Amino acid sequence: MDDVIIIGGSFAGLAGALQLGRARRKVTVLDTGLPRNRFAAHSHGLLGHDHKAPADILAAARQQLERYPTVRLLNARAESAGGTADDFAVLTDDGETLRGRRLLLTYGVSDQMPAIPGFAECWGKSIVPCPYCDGFEVAGQHWGLVYSGPQALHAVSLFGDWTDKLTLFADGHELDAEARADLARRNVPVIDGKLVSIAHDNGHLTAIHLDTGRTAVVDVLFAHPRNRPSASLHTSLGLETLEAPLGLYLKVDDRRQTSVEGIYAAGDLANPMASVTLATSSGAMAAIFAQQSMLQ
Numbered sequence: 001m002d003d004v005i006i007i008g009g010s011f012a013g014l015a016g017a018l019q020l021g022r023a024r025r026k027v028t029v030l031d032t033g034l035p036r037n038r039f040a041a042h043s044h045g046l047l048g049h050d051h052k053a054p055a056d057i058l059a060a061a062r063q064q065l066e067r068y069p070t071v072r073l074l075n076a077r078a079e080s081a082g083g084t085a086d087d088f089a090v091l092t093d094d095g096e097t098l099r100g101r102r103l104l105l106t107y108g109v110s111d112q113m114p115a116i117p118g119f120a121e122c123w124g125k126s127i128v129p130c131p132y133c134d135g136f137e138v139a140g141q142h143w144g145l146v147y148s149g150p151q152a153l154h155a156v157s158l159f160g161d162w163t164d165k166l167t168l169f170a171d172g173h174e175l176d177a178e179a180r181a182d183l184a185r186r187n188v189p190v191i192d193g194k195l196v197s198i199a200h201d202n203g204h205l206t207a208i209h210l211d212t213g214r215t216a217v218v219d220v221l222f223a224h225p226r227n228r229p230s231a232s233l234h235t236s237l238g239l240e241t242l243e244a245p246l247g248l249y250l251k252v253d254d255r256r257q258t259s260v261e262g263i264y265a266a267g268d269l270a271n272p273m274a275s276v277t278l279a280t281s282s283g284a285m286a287a288i289f290a291q292q293s294m295l296q
Contacts, residue, residue: 001099002026004290005090007078007233008106010035011276012267012283014061016104019287021068028072028098030090034230036108036268037276039124044133046276054276078107081233085262102290105234105258105265106283109227109247118198118205119223125203127221130274134220135162144208144218146195147173151245155222156188167218169208171195191216229269237263244272256286257293264290
């Protein structure tokens with residue numbers, strides 16, 4: 001029996017495995033090989049790994065875990081999970097049943113691309129969600145922002161640290177007079193109409209077409225499509241969730257434990273503030289708390 005079964009082998013999951021391996025705890029990590037940021041050429045803001053390819057960082061982490069004999073990395077998907085603390089069972093897609101004292105869920109979320117031709121092809125290249133992740137590389141250029149709710153208006157002021165040329169795309173939403181006045185005061189033009197297609201050259205956008213017949217051009221487009229958990233195990237396990245503006249995430253306490261004893265969660269699955277740095281930190285802490293819970 002494993003001490004901890006980690007479901008999800010990206011940044012949070014591997015960070016958790018590292019802590020457990022160093023504590024000489026027996027752990028199995030299940031990984032489908034589909035990290036959320038696989039569309040990005042570089043990862044930014046992670047100390048010691050800035051501007052490295054996400055796949056290269058993860059490959060190095062897996063190689064470093066090889067020195068810990070109690071850690072097993074398994075390329076498999078968890079099909080189902082159940083049980084209680086000290087007796088959890090996980091069935092993989094290749095028919096293997098794993099048993100563990102604790103579960104650590106780090107299977108992340110997947111972004112749901114809108115049905116706009118060209119959007120998915122540009123995702124992670126010239127359509128991006130996070131200024132902290134990609135803003136430095138395109139600082140000073142003409143940015144576009146797709147309105148997705150009131151939080152977009154906060155982003156307008158935030159983006160000022162990177163660029164003074166910003167255009168807001170209403171994308172079919174109605175903006176009230178107060179919001180429009182504030183945008184005008186900030187010299188942020190608003191383009192009404194819904195986005196209908198994105199013209200691009202190998203993922204680098206060249207034009208944005210709207211249902212009004214208008215065509216707009218920006219250097220980079222910031223957008224925030226809704227996301228959903230990459231698996232449904234939390235539903236069958238009966239875990240509580242919370243709703244964020246762009247999707248739900250798992251409710252955890254200060255020790256990263258979910259609403260069910262013995263099940264912990266970390267990374268984007270348990271934090272709407274998506275970040276490799278935060279995912280790595282939360283994965284490590286969740287593993288430490290899971291280990292400490294077994295000391296009795």
